[in-house]
Amino acid sequence: MNARVSKLSCLAALSCAGLLCATGPAHAGVFDDDEARRAIVTMRDQFNAFQATASQRIDQNSRVQLDMQNQLESLRQEVARLRGQNEVLQNQLETLQKQQKDYYADLDARLKKFEPQQVTVDGREGLSQPTEKPEYDAALQRFQGGDFKGAGQAFAAFAKKYPQSPYLPLAQYWLGNSLYAQRDYRGSISVLQNMVQDNPSHPKAPDALIVIANDQIESGQKAAGRKTLELVVAKYPGTEGAQVASNRLKTLK
Structure with a gap:
């Protein structure tokens, strides 16, 4: 995030330098000192507003990314929990199937004892x-x-x-x-x-x-x-x- 802010600061500084160059000797008579100061203040305020807005957006994006990471981790944990439950249910099903098979085998053996x-x-x-x-x-x-x-x-x-x-x-x-x-x-x-x-x-x-x-x-x-x-x-x-x-x-x- 700091790297992006620095990059934006550099771009703003270059823009200001360009504007200053544009108001060089060729137009020296156009602006007096007060107007120049007001222009610089305006540009500085615009740059600060731009920098604040960019920082807010970067912070917002960071929070969104963090939320997404948290949600992804929650989903991973939920998948792991469901897999565990599925394994338990599978084991229970296999146990019940074996018990049912043993029951019917025992029942068949008992019934045969009563058959001719x-x-x-x-x-x-x-x-x-x-x-x-x-x-x-x-x-x-x-x-x-x-x-x-x-x-x-x-x-x-x-x-x-x-x-x-x-x-x-x-x-x-x-x-x-x-x-x-x-x-x-x-x-x-x-x-x-x-x-x-x-x-x-x-x-x-x-x-x-x-x-x-x-x-x-x-x-x-x-x-x-x-x-x-x-x-x-x-x-x-x-x-x-x-x-x-x-x-x-x-x-x-």
Whole structure:
């Protein structure tokens, strides 16, 4: 700003010098001393007014420039603040998206626990409810622990609850064995005959017929028991059940 004022002062001084030169000897008779002094005073006042006006304009421009710089700095700070907020919001959005994804994955996993699943039982496929296998295993554990009455009740409840279960033939087989262990021969025969009739190719079918034969023999129906054993040998040749039936026939009198 001082440099500009100095430059303007120089220009004004040169202008005054020019005017003085113009009033030199060639026009010496035109102006007297008072007029010359008044002209100089007028020019000085004009120069001072010009200098004040220029200084005011320079100060005004400086203030405008400073205001613009302050506004620019404020805008920069605001942009930085908004960027920070945007980053925070972006992180929050990513966190919410991950939580939502995890929630639906967990929900899907939980729902699948209640949906029927395709299973293979003794080489046979079928749909099984999530609760079937645990209930079947619990009943079988009772049987293996010697609780034949409790096992029979559990297998009977299972058969009633899950009539389409792929575990049903096994549940019937072990129910028949539980009844046989309790000497309920009639009940055992009835359950096992239904099991074999509905599932003649089931891997446990030969074993079920052998249990039926034992029910018949121990209840005094030896002839019926012999025929059942002969049926096993004839219908399931080459199986372990056929071998057991054959051996049993040799000892049956």
